[in-house]
Amino acid sequence: MSYQRMASDSPVARASCTQCHLPELCLPRSLPCGELLELADIALVSSPIQRGGIIFKSNSPFRAIYAIRSGMVKQYYECSDGQQKILGFYLPGEMLGFDGIAKGRHQYSAATLETTTICELNYEELKWVCSRTERLDERFHCLMSQEISKENESLLLLKSKTAEQRLAIFLNSLSCRYKQLGYSANEFKLSMSRAEIGSYLGLTIETVSRLFSRMQREGLIESHHHTLRILDPTHLHALCSEQC
Amino acid sequence: MSYQRMASDSPVARASCTQCHLPELCLPRSLPCGELLELADIALVSSPIQRGGIIFKSNSPFRAIYAIRSGMVKQYYECSDGQQKILGFYLPGEMLGFDGIAKGRHQYSAATLETTTICELNYEELKWVCSRTERLDERFHCLMSQEISKENESLLLLKSKTAEQRLAIFLNSLSCRYKQLGYSANEFKLSMSRAEIGSYLGLTIETVSRLFSRMQREGLIESHHHTLRILDPTHLHALCSEQC
DNA sequence: CGCGAGTTTGAACTCGCTCAATGAATGTGG
DNA sequence: CCACATTCATTGAGCGAGTTCAAACTCGCG
Structure with a gap:
């Protein structure tokens, strides 16, 4: 870059x-x-x-x-x-x-x-x-x-959320903010790299990548290059609010 | 309580x-x-x-x-x-x-x-x-x-510091703040419980307790009940500023 | 076409967590 | 004042989520 x-x-x-x-x-x-x-x-x-x-x-x-x-x-x-x-x-x-x-x-x-x-x-x-x-x-x-x-909020996220919850919360946050701006809540561009997402969430690139793969495999999201589609917003929400 | x-x-x-x-x-x-x-x-x-x-x-x-x-x-x-x-x-x-x-x-x-x-x-x-x-x-x-x-600062601490560094940074921070208040920088009361320290640093009680024991064994600090003495401030500083 | 950056996937490891038992300090009621 | 309860702290053993290391794959670009 x-x-x-x-x-x-x-x-x-x-x-x-x-x-x-x-x-x-x-x-x-x-x-x-x-x-x-x-x-x-x-x-x-x-x-x-x-x-x-x-x-x-x-x-x-x-x-x-x-x-x-x-x-x-x-x-x-x-x-x-x-x-x-x-x-x-x-x-x-x-x-x-x-x-x-x-x-x-x-x-x-x-x-x-x-x-x-x-x-x-x-x-x-x-x-x-x-x-x-x-x-x-x-x-x-x-x-x-x-x-x-x-x-x-970020402090709480880093202290007590699993890797999967962190990513779910991150994607959900972007979704909400795009929605508020009048853009689609369920389809948007992820301008940041895996490394940047990982760094933000306190995870490694590899973990982030594996999570994207898994969420895709489970039909939660569809991610290609830097575009993201949230296929199952309900399930994503559920992940975000899991336990403590 | x-x-x-x-x-x-x-x-x-x-x-x-x-x-x-x-x-x-x-x-x-x-x-x-x-x-x-x-x-x-x-x-x-x-x-x-x-x-x-x-x-x-x-x-x-x-x-x-x-x-x-x-x-x-x-x-x-x-x-x-x-x-x-x-x-x-x-x-x-x-x-x-x-x-x-x-x-x-x-x-x-x-x-x-x-x-x-x-x-x-x-x-x-x-x-x-x-x-x-x-x-x-x-x-x-x-x-x-x-x-x-x-x-x-806290976000950075949670993202990339080891348990030992986190505790060192925490103790150092208290030390500095007490010093600024005119109290001793190297001997003060830890009013919070191990559980509270752990929760603050994103660690479990057990890990915090083990770290206190280890630092004591290594002659870095002396801790009894809720009193703390920093025996080797230089070494403690070194721990705080280790790598990234 | 080949290079390089970014990403994905696999295999092995490790730090800190979980579970469990013991010990120490403080408080309570007889 | 002592037995008992309770909370907090310590220590050990084993485990597991996420890391590290390594290799392969994808895609854009000269």
Whole structure:
């Protein structure tokens, strides 16, 4: 995989949050029109970034929060040996970069998994808008709180789910998020590699591959290359909620 | 273990953040005096809560953020079978409850591990003070950001550390936090049970117990009942930073 | 066509788990 | 104050889910 130039070098344009089809998921959710305009005023939309494009690098100065407009992004920790540990995948309407606020530097790196456009929200400007817009500040708190909840879920997953349950939960999560975006819940593209799925779920490539094979053999899913079809959503759900 | 009445029923008093010895860690860090007074005005200090006291229950309405003033608190998920999965331990100066903001309900439960006093910060009032005090709002963002970073660390720990490394990192983390509080870095009380440590680290009681025994045999630590002495901090550090 | 990255499959191993028994500490009621 | 109950911790033996190592297969691309 070849990495592109930094996304921050991409040509940018002022965002028009009012015309974006994602405001009901993204930061501006349920913001009155006037305040939406203020937010749009500080949001910069990137031009499309190819697969493998870097959004930010671990340890680089923190300047902005990023919202995915289209495509998909992975956030990961880079080990000293070059290995990547995937911390999360981000879909349209989702935001990342909050972990940089505390230390003034990004703690992890983020890269695109497919052609992606992002909205960049300069943190200083965002704080300024937040300070004058109670609703927005509240929404910002909510999003960080959501991120915390999401990570707690992941912690529980890693602590007490079997390999099969982890994969089921992962596929189910993608399914739900795609559905919410108006895409098919039962047929979508898996932009990430087996290695990335494994790293995210705390499993090896081989285990992930075997699980895909088994689930396919059992008629639960159909997976070819990077396309996935969920054939038996009920059974998949059952796997997700098994025991503790 | 017997549970006490809810902490929210505890007699409370207005806090005097100005006289607390923790403001350099807690929410008010580097806040100018005047703003500190505003914060103190909304902070309620609980009377001491005995071991096993509930601070909040999973699914209860979210009203406040809590800061530990003294003692120790665990946050945990309660399985349907009554089992607890520990998500984190909180020491004086640390804050918890952020995960409740997004959904308006606490996602997890929190209970004291020893006699503890807490500061309760009503979220609505806190937002009001934040909206008029830029520095405080920033600090609030920082604390949530820190929580996100801390959980990302935990995710990495669960994904790729051996049982021994996990325990070493855990003990080291406690050591650092106690040191920062002005206590001994190499001798402190482990208020949590082996089961709680195991649950937190994604290990079984037996494994934790065996690791304590082994580390003791190897002269790394000395552990009796709930007291811990780190005999070889250098070696412990080495374990923490081993490979990836 | 041949190369290389990514994936699949098999076989053997291992770390941490499960099950089980014992020991130590704390609390309780007579 | 002591027997008994109860909870928590320790230790051992055997097992198994997932890993490691290795080989084969697939597919896109020069």
